[in-house]
Amino acid sequence: MTDEQYMQQALKEAQRAFDEDEVPVGAIVVLKDRIIARGYNQVEKLCDSTAHAEILALTTAYNFLSSKYLPEATLYVTVQPCLMCSGALYWSKIGRIVYGAEDEKNGYKRVTGKTSPFHPKTVIVPGILQEECAQLMKDFFKGKR
Numbered sequence: 001m002t003d004e005q006y007m008q009q010a011l012k013e014a015q016r017a018f019d020e021d022e023v024p025v026g027a028i029v030v031l032k033d034r035i036i037a038r039g040y041n042q043v044e045k046l047c048d049s050t051a052h053a054e055i056l057a058l059t060t061a062y063n064f065l066s067s068k069y070l071p072e073a074t075l076y077v078t079v080q081p082c083l084m085c086s087g088a089l090y091w092s093k094i095g096r097i098v099y100g101a102e103d104e105k106n107g108y109k110r111v112t113g114k115t116s117p118f119h120p121k122t123v124i125v126p127g128i129l130q131e132e133c134a135q136l137m138k139d140f141f142k143g144k145r
Contacts, residue, residue, distance in 0.1 A: 001033065003076070003098050003125065003128045004128060004129055006028060006030055006035075006074070006076045006098070007076050007078070007098065007100055007128045007129045007133070008129070009028050009035060009038075009076070010026045010027055010028050010076040010077060010078050010100070011026060011078055011100075011129065011132060011133065011136065012026065013026025013027060013028065013038050013039060013040040013053060013078075014026030014040060014053070014078045014133070014136055015136070016040045017040040017041040017042070017053070018136060018139075018140055020042075020044075020045060021044065022040065022041040022042060022043060022044055022045065023041050023043070023137075023140065024040075024041070024078070024136045024137060024140050025040065025041045025052065025053040025054075025077065025078050025079045026038075026039070026040045026041075026053050026077070026078050027039045027040070027053035027054045027056075027057040027075060027076065027077040027078070028057060028075075028076050029057050029058065029060070029061040029070065029073050029074070029075055029076075029094075030073060030074045030075075030076065031061075031065075031070070031072060031073045031074075032072070036060075036061050036064045036065070036073070037057045037058070037059075037060035037061035037064060038057060038060065039052075039053040039054065039055070039056030039057030039058075039059075039060060040053045040056070041053050042056065050084065052082065052084065052085050053077060053078075054075065054077055054081055054085040054088065054089065055084075055085060055088055057075065057077075058070070058075070058088055058089070058092055058094075061073060062092075068091075068092075069092060069093045070092045070093065070094045070095070071093045071094070071095050071121070072095050073094055073095055073096075074094070074095060074096040074097070074098060075089065075094055075096070075097050075098070076098045076099075076128075077097070077098070077099045077100070078099070078100045078101065078129075078133040078136070079099065079100060079101045079102075079103050079107070079133060079137065080099050080101065080102050080103040080107035080108065080126070081097070081099065081107065081108055082103070082106045082107060082108060083108050083112070083117065085108075086108040086112075086117040086118060087117065089118055089119075089122070090117060090118055090119050090122075092119075093119045093121070093122070094118075094119070094122055095121070095122065095123065096122065096123045096124075096125060097118065097122060097123070097124050097125070098125040098126075098128050099124075099125075099126055099127075099128070099133075100127070100128055100129050100130050100132065100133025100134070101130050101133035101134035101137060102126070102127075102130070102134075
């Protein structure tokens with residue numbers, strides 16, 4: 001599958017969050033062309049400010065592999081990771097991070113600027129299905145205003 005096809009799967013997770021009145025961010029972890037973990041924001045549902053899509057997907061992947069590192073895996077996430085998630089991704093040593101929409105308000109770039117907070121070997125691929133990912137966020141917050 002292509003990055004776009006995998007991002008479509010992450011968008012399905014984001015739609016689950018949207019449907020549950022959570023900020024619509026979805027994530028999947030792929031290893032050897034197989035989805036091994038899925039996650040979507042569940043901050044409200046779990047009353048846990050750390051229950052971001054990326055964190056939940058990482059935890060599932062660690063449990064699936066019985067490993068604390070994911071150097072061969074790729075995380076697909078619909079929105080640029082926040083600083084908290086970036087820290088978790090750093091420690092995961094994940095091989096690739098593919099994200100859709102930029103997050104100027106809460107994304108890692110807001111705090112880190114041009115410095116990458118990820119492991120030095122992690123490859124970052126921004127902007128995959130950016131419009132679709134951004135539109136879901138816009139639709140969610142439009143309904144809140």
